[in-house]
Amino acid sequence: MIGKRGKATLLLYMIFLAVLFLMCSTDLIIREPEKEIYQIAVIIEDSRDDNYGSFRKGMDQAALELNADVRFFTLYEKLDADQQMELIGREQQDGADALIVVPADEDRVVDALAGHQVTVPMVLLGSGLTGEGVTGTVVVDYGKMGELLGQKMAEHMDEHRTVLVFSDPSAQSGASRRFLEGARTVMEEEGILCRLVVRDGEQGFKPFTESLDAEGQVLILAESPEILAETAGILAELPDLSRRVSLYGRGSTLPVLNYLDRGLIRGLCVTDEFSIGYFSVGMAVEALETAGTRSSAVMDSWYIEKDDLRDPAYEKMLFPIE
Amino acid sequence: MGKDSFWKKTSIRYTIFIYFTVSALVALLLSGVALYVQMSRQLTAAVQEENQAVLGQVSRSVDSYLRTIMKLSDSLYYGVIKNADLSREAINSRITLLYDNNKDSIANIALLSKDGELLEAVPAARLKTGLDVREEEWFGNTLERTDNLHFTIPHVQYIFDNSENQYRWVITLTRAVEITQGTSTDQGILLIDIRYSSLQQILENITLGNQGYLYMISSSGQLICHPRMQLIETGQMTENVMAAAGYRDGSYREEFGGEMREVSVKSVGYTGWKLVSVTPEKGLPLGTLKMRLFVVFVVASFLLVLVLINAFISSRITNPIQELEKSVNAIEEGELDTEVYTGGSYEIQHLGRSIGDMAKRIKALMEDIVTEHESKRKSEFDTLQSQINPHFLYNTLDIIVWMIENEQKQEAVKVVTALARFFRISLSRGRSIIPVKDELEHVRNYLMIQQMRFKNKFTYVIRAGEDVMELASLKLMLQPLVENAIYHGMEFMDGDGEIMIRVYREGEELWFQISDNGLGMTQEQLDGLLSDRPHVSSRRGSGIGVKNVNERIRLYFGEHYGLSIQSEPDEGTVITIRLPAQQYTETMEKEGT
Numbered sequence: 001m002i003g004k005r006g007k008a009t010l011l012l013y014m015i016f017l018a019v020l021f022l023m024c025s026t027d028l029i030i031r032e033p034e035k036e037i038y039q040i041a042v043i044i045e046d047s048r049d050d051n052y053g054s055f056r057k058g059m060d061q062a063a064l065e066l067n068a069d070v071r072f073f074t075l076y077e078k079l080d081a082d083q084q085m086e087l088i089g090r091e092q093q094d095g096a097d098a099l100i101v102v103p104a105d106e107d108r109v110v111d112a113l114a115g116h117q118v119t120v121p122m123v124l125l126g127s128g129l130t131g132e133g134v135t136g137t138v139v140v141d142y143g144k145m146g147e148l149l150g151q152k153m154a155e156h157m158d159e160h161r162t163v164l165v166f167s168d169p170s171a172q173s174g175a176s177r178r179f180l181e182g183a184r185t186v187m188e189e190e191g192i193l194c195r196l197v198v199r200d201g202e203q204g205f206k207p208f209t210e211s212l213d214a215e216g217q218v219l220i221l222a223e224s225p226e227i228l229a230e231t232a233g234i235l236a237e238l239p240d241l242s243r244r245v246s247l248y249g250r251g252s253t254l255p256v257l258n259y260l261d262r263g264l265i266r267g268l269c270v271t272d273e274f275s276i277g278y279f280s281v282g283m284a285v286e287a288l289e290t291a292g293t294r295s296s297a298v299m300d301s302w303y304i305e306k307d308d309l310r311d312p313a314y315e316k317m318l319f320p321i322e
Numbered sequence: 323m324g325k326d327s328f329w330k331k332t333s334i335r336y337t338i339f340i341y342f343t344v345s346a347l348v349a350l351l352l353s354g355v356a357l358y359v360q361m362s363r364q365l366t367a368a369v370q371e372e373n374q375a376v377l378g379q380v381s382r383s384v385d386s387y388l389r390t391i392m393k394l395s396d397s398l399y400y401g402v403i404k405n406a407d408l409s410r411e412a413i414n415s416r417i418t419l420l421y422d423n424n425k426d427s428i429a430n431i432a433l434l435s436k437d438g439e440l441l442e443a444v445p446a447a448r449l450k451t452g453l454d455v456r457e458e459e460w461f462g463n464t465l466e467r468t469d470n471l472h473f474t475i476p477h478v479q480y481i482f483d484n485s486e487n488q489y490r491w492v493i494t495l496t497r498a499v500e501i502t503q504g505t506s507t508d509q510g511i512l513l514i515d516i517r518y519s520s521l522q523q524i525l526e527n528i529t530l531g532n533q534g535y536l537y538m539i540s541s542s543g544q545l546i547c548h549p550r551m552q553l554i555e556t557g558q559m560t561e562n563v564m565a566a567a568g569y570r571d572g573s574y575r576e577e578f579g580g581e582m583r584e585v586s587v588k589s590v591g592y593t594g595w596k597l598v599s600v601t602p603e604k605g606l607p608l609g610t611l612k613m614r615l616f617v618v619f620v621v622a623s624f625l626l627v628l629v630l631i632n633a634f635i636s637s638r639i640t641n642p643i644q645e646l647e648k649s650v651n652a653i654e655e656g657e658l659d660t661e662v663y664t665g666g667s668y669e670i671q672h673l674g675r676s677i678g679d680m681a682k683r684i685k686a687l688m689e690d691i692v693t694e695h696e697s698k699r700k701s702e703f704d705t706l707q708s709q710i711n712p713h714f715l716y717n718t719l720d721i722i723v724w725m726i727e728n729e730q731k732q733e734a735v736k737v738v739t740a741l742a743r744f745f746r747i748s749l750s751r752g753r754s755i756i757p758v759k760d761e762l763e764h765v766r767n768y769l770m771i772q773q774m775r776f777k778n779k780f781t782y783v784i785r786a787g788e789d790v791m792e793l794a795s796l797k798l799m800l801q802p803l804v805e806n807a808i809y810h811g812m813e814f815m816d817g818d819g820e821i822m823i824r825v826y827r828e829g830e831e832l833w834f835q836i837s838d839n840g841l842g843m844t845q846e847q848l849d850g851l852l853s854d855r856p857h858v859s860s861r862r863g864s865g866i867g868v869k870n871v872n873e874r875i876r877l878y879f880g881e882h883y884g885l886s887i888q889s890e891p892d893e894g895t896v897i898t899i900r901l902p903a904q905q906y907t908e909t910m911e912k913e914g915t
């Protein structure tokens with residue numbers, strides 16, 4: 001009834017049906033994407049996570065959406081590159097699928113990557129490092145942020161045209177260094193004198209601040225959120241002085257925002273920490289799912305003052321909803 | 323043109339199969355698409371119904387939650403604030419009691435005068451230095467519409483001095499209240515900060531199938547709660563809130579962000595907030611690749627079954643036609659006795675019987691034609707044989723008379739004897755075929771008579787072996803040819819003529835050769851010899867033409883046989899006859915005589 005050719009066609013058709021059946025009814029050919037849980041280790045450069053509140057919220061949001069298990073690590077000592085490298089190695093051994101690192105020492109990270117000590121995708125935060133082994137970067141251009149703050153400070157400057165720069169070179173991160181460089185470049189172009197004030201050991205900046213008795217306006221630029229909060233705390237205890245001091249800096253930690261709200265800080269440069277956390281985890285997962293795709297995100301910076309805190313746009317950015 | 327030739331070359335089975343399969347496929351696809359669309363609709367309706375049910379439940383939960391808060395505000399107002407003289411009695415403890423009972427969902431309770439002074443706050447708090455709450459939007463709205471309860475959208479509570487390094491997202495409920503202080507009664511504002519997290523808890527564990535989610539907006543389209551609220555508020559993502567704000571309660575289908583999605587909307591009681599459920603189309607079960615492949619599999623399986631059924635049906639229809647075709651082919655090849663197939667359906671059976679009857683009729687007609695042809699041939703043959711001119715007989719008899727008158731009795735007896743033999747063989751009981759020996763005897767008698775007529779003007783020789791004597795020959799075959807030789811070759815010849823008749827066998831063929839040394843013939847004469855007109859004067863000859871002989875040979879033995887003539891003027895003529903070498907007796911048996 002059916003010819004040879006017909007039998008061959010029928011056989012092919014039956015095979016096609018069988019394949020179709022296997023495709024639609026089993027996992028042999030088309031496998032439903034399994035919800036793999038990615039182990040991601042986040043290693044920051046600091047010994048405390050005060051500056052990472054919003055970042056962690058963004059990270060948690062991404063972890064929830066992207067099915068990731070994120071472990072967050074601080075160092076025993078701030079900017080301890082040895083310990084950070086040790087943590088990177090340990091987390092890889094413990095089965096981390098990807099790493100998100102805020103480098104304590106960029107050179108050490110570069111060496112580790114060049115020496116193939118890092119075998120899993122690595123996303124770097126706050127650093128513009130690129131090259132082999134770097135899966136992604138979420139960059140905050142601290143230099144540009146410093147320039148923005150420098151311009152605002154120049155606008156607020158009176159005839160004294162001097163800025164006190166509060167710095168701690170012994171614990172200066174790369175972000176703080178670039179931030180100060182940006183601010184000083186702009187201010188020096190404006191003819192403003194930047195006077196460096198270095199942390200005085202255990203006593204910090206308190207002795208120097210208390211010694212400020214000169215009349216007229218005083219502009220202070222703090223290089224890091226910690227120094228900014230510390231200085232604002234000192235000023236809070238010196239109401240007379242605080243009225244003459246205009247304190248500037250960067251960061252969006254709650255103490256810093258509270259000091260801004262209380263008027264102890266005049267102006268702040270902030271960035272969207274929540275999005276940094278969200279993007280970094282997103283990049284790590286993307287790298288795991290697409291076998292090492294490289295991506296990069298550059299975050300914007302904004303200058304805010306007290307009144308901006310209640311602006312709905314800044315409100316959501318600075319006080320992320322959990 | 324090409325299409326026509328394709329169908330001409332295509333068998334009826336294949337044609338039926340193609341038509342059945344194509345129409346079945348079209349029907350299958352149409353029903354498949356209709357089924358798929360119907361299933362999609364039903365599934366969408368089911369999803370919408372389910373979403374509406376979930377939304378209804380969540381709406382009731384949110385409504386119940388908000389009513390609890392509103393009841394709290396009523397309790398605070400009517401149970402604590404309204405009847406109290408704030409100048410004389412402290413209400414803080416009573417507010418604290420209510421706060422403690424609801425502190426899971428309440429962040430702050432505060433009583434403010436219309437001048438913006440904080441009269442009571444639980445937990446204890448103070449307004450921020452330099453802050454004028456009268457400038458807050460909610461403050462103005464509350465005093466403007468004193469009968470209403472006012473809900474804000476989520477915000478960070480900002481008015482209280484916060485020594486702790488933390489912030490709280492709240493939704494603020496405010497209402498206008500009457501405050502009694504001594505003898506004066508004035509307006510104030512009761513503020514209740516609802517913990518945003520407690521409201522969030524109601525919504526966060528709601529799942530809407532694969533990829534579905536639920537969010538809540540205010541009547542003006544501001545987000546109150548969304549699984550990705552932070553990302554939307556910081557511009558990392560978008561949500562179609564403005565469209566949702568315009569929707570009334572019900573289900574909608576919308577395109578957003580390049581994808582189709584099912585959206586259901588349900589309003590939340592007093593506040594005018596809207597709960598919105600979103601189910602992306604690709605999250606529906608029918609939208610998955612496997613489900614689409616399954617639909618293809620079902621359609622393809624049905625197609626296979628249809629193809630097999632169609633193949634069976636078409637073979638059932640066409641098998642009898644093919645059998646009938648075989649019968650017709652056999653008939654076409656002349657096998658009229660073939661039994662014609664008469665199976666299959668009624669029409670095919672009828673056709674088969676008709677073709678069978680037709681074959682029988684053709685056979686009968688052909689037999690009639692053969693019989694008629696044979697009869698005609700015999701009739702023609704007889705006619706040809708009867709064409710012996712009576713003048714030959716008259717002249718011969720005249721010679722005999724002349725011989726008797728001249729006392730040539732012996733010669734007269736010879737001629738009479740020869741004439742008698744001549745006629746005896748001419749008659750031969752009406753047979754057309756006679757043995758070679760009789761044909762030779764016949765021509766010998768003729769030559770003897772003619773030799774006497776022409777006073778021995780010619781001589782003749784007949785040579786034939788014994789092996790040819792019993793072979794079959796056509797009667798009166800040689801006599802016209804000899805006659806032709808005499809009248810054409812000898813009559814006007816000066817010298818003595820010679821006629822030679824030679825008969826011999828070569829394999830399966832019998833050859834006769836009649837040669838003379840007469841005048842010979844021109845081409846015109848040769849052509850005339852084979853024409854219908856008698857070549858010898860009817861008064862002198864036998865009246866049987868050479869052409870007649872040739873036709874009779876062909877008529878009897880077939881087209882392969884006959885005579886050929888070679889002649890040259892003044893050289894003589896040779897006529898050769900080719901016949902099959904058949905035994906006379908066998909031929910007669912075949913003839914049935």
